[in-house]
Amino acid sequence: MRWPDEIRDPTELLPPPVEVSDEEVDRALALTDTMTVDTQQGPDFEDRYTEAIARIIEAKRKAKPLPAAPEPERPAAVLDLMAALQESVSKVKASRGEEAGPAEVHELPKLKPKTAAKKTTAKKTTAKKTTAKKTAAKRTAAKKTASRRPRTA
Template sequence: MPRSIWSGAISFGLVTVPCHVVSASEDHSVRFHQYHLEDMARVRVRKFCEVEDREVRSDEIGKGYELTKTQVIPITDEDLRNLPLPTAKALEIHGFVPWESIDPLRIGEGYYLQPDGQVAVKPYELLRQALARSARVAVTKFAWSGRERLGLLRVRDDVIVLHAMRWPDEVRDPAELYPPEADVSDAEVDEAVELIERMTTDRLEGPDFVDHYTEALEKVIEAKREDRELPEAPEPEKPAGKVLDLMAALQESVDKAKASRGEDTGTDAQVHEMPVKKTAKKAPAKKTAAAKKSTTAKKTAGKKTTAKKAAARKPRRSA
């Protein structure tokens, strides 16, 4: 069961929903450590005091705000716990908006909210069903990790999900990144839209949505562990070169998308007629003629032989 990383309550008008917050995602990345290449000993980072020039223990380390290079204001964990904020231990709902109205750039990590105890089950289910029926998401504020944050509450299956959000001033203005104007025809846009339609999928599943990097890295690690030859890297696809005809490139992309789905590309196949050999029927004719000559010769020889035998018998009859 995932570990709770925060405990508090959802404040929904006069309704309070005690809950735990657990992470909604898992990281399966392959992690590396740093090692000394000479003896492969682990390299670690140690914390030193700049004044005393010695390593300090974790219980000797605290937080502080630097006013100047020579003046620091210490801040304790108790100071942070006792901040005069209503959101210190609560997810305060401040309003409801359509999900489509939220800029995805402002959405951060996702967390599951779990009711804290039997007393929280009914108000939790009440809020979940109300959110699902209204087709809205709740906008909340909460204090977490040393700062106050915006959040979204939405329904996923039978669970309420909390998304951390960025404040408006935390999203950079893309105005300086706008590309220069370019003339694009309606036909090119239509072809691009068709390509989008051909590449549309209902779910983000299948071989195209697999972490091939992690798979390849695990194969390399396993090969090194067993002292085997490392797997060969596939040959990279050669770039098609500079695109001179955008429409032709789009059409080719559409055809490839159709072919990958087993659809007819709509291009006419070229049929070539195979040449017929003129000598194919002459060989049997020659064999027939030769056979006729052989048969005639045999018959003639047979007649001559019979004639000779008849001539030989005539003297006997005269005797």
């Protein structure tokens, strides 16, 4: 729920009005007509999942063994990026007239492992005994701060 002053008028969200000529409207309609597909047939528009489920249901109805799952399509060959990069660099060098040998690959310097900082144990100090007056003063100060309420304006 919102308060009435929090609700915005929806007309302020509308885009500003724009003048459109009849020629622009005709071009837009022609573009949508050329992009429209009248028939949705072909391998891109087949519902293979529904067909597979229908075959499974029919096989279960007739108490036959379930149909075998089709083999997944093999993905395209994995492209070796380093080989493609080497080939591209050698082509560019050859077009410049430079030596078309393999590109130089520099080894990265090995980083030194970070050494863990030595931990030193702090000596425990013996707790000093406080007097009854100091303890009582601390308790009353804690009560005052805990029970204090903020001021309202």
